[in-house]
Amino acid sequence: MKISAKTKISSLIKENPKAIDAIASINPHFEKLRNPILRKILASRVTIADAARIGNADVADFFNKLQPLGFEPENDSVSAVKSVEIPAAESKNKPADLPEKVVKLDVREDLATGNDPFNLIMDALDKLEANQALLIINTFEPTPLFSIVAKRGFSNYVKNLGPDLVHTYLYKTIGKTAEKVAEKSVAESQKIGLSFPEALEKFEGRLQEVDVRDLEMPLPMMTILESLPKLQENEALFVHHRRVPQYLLPQLAERGFAWSVNEAAPNEVKLLIYKN
Incomplete structure (x- = not known):
């Protein structure tokens, strides 16, 4: 291999x-x-x-x-x-712009019992106020998380306190908070478009289909984003999902895609994603 x-x-x-x-x-x-x-x-x-x-x-x-x-x-x-660039925490020293107010989230028990803390972390980030930082208490540095939250405008600061104790701070500067507001506005403007029945009728016979309902986070978002470049002209992506993927929508807007949503039932969401 x-x-x-x-x-x-x-x-x-x-x-x-x-x-x-x-x-x-x-x-x-x-x-x-x-x-x-x-x-x-x-x-x-x-x-x-x-x-x-x-x-x-x-x-x-x-x-x-x-x-x-x-x-x-x-x-x-x-x-x-040997010279491959390895994703890293942004600073070994405490950043000057790190907010003093901290919301703590200890995920050690979740990991120990086999529960994936990804959704807990994302929900906590979504509830942060502009002057707050999220402190994740963990046993290791969550490197894969950095690139995901960076797309949402978050910086990181990691403090290793021992072999099995790592504090990771995720936070936004004032400038990045403003970027989030602008990003939300773009996403909302992209969302305005066809209703789900209208989109389904428009792209009838020209749909590519993916089912991400049984995938662990963040694989649903990754699978959808990887499928978009495969769309032919005038095709749409039909997605079977368990929920409306709020963290995906800004990514779609950035790429020039619009979407239509049908919340068919609890844990059953259908999306049509197409070029705006």
Whole structure:
């Protein structure tokens, strides 16, 4: 199997379960991968680059450990990936613009019991006031989360307090709060358009269909966004979802798409997404 810094840990394990032991042997940080509960929640989101950042390791360390199991770098050169840029926390020092008011969210128990805290975090962010920061109390640095919340205008600050205690602050500056208001306005303006029956009639026979109801977060949003470039001219994407994906809508607006929603029943939402 060819791999790169962007390869998901779940793909490695699916290809060869011995990848768990190989990665765990890099350093003690990766022993958490042996925990089936944490592995279920994190493996599908974390790339090799993410894991390297979390464990303070080098991407090349992963290739060196995985090569004996039949994994090969895409460019066939371990040395060529040593300079791969790894997603990182934005600052090691406390930022001057970090709000003093903090809303705490301890997700350690959720992770320990196998509950995915992603929705809890997103809901907490949605309720933050302009002068507040969200403090996530966790056992590791949530690197995969940074790129997701950055698209919503959030900065991050990570403070490692021990081997199994990490404080992650997510917050917006005043400027980024203003961006959120502008983003919401754009999203609302894009939403105004065809009713669901009108859109269904307009694109009859020209629909591509995806079902994200059984996918774990954030895979529904990722699946939908990855499907949009595959649309042919005058086609629409028909999405089966469990809820109206509020965090997806600004992303659609940015890409020039409009949408129509049909909340058919509890936990049953249908969306039609099309070029505005």
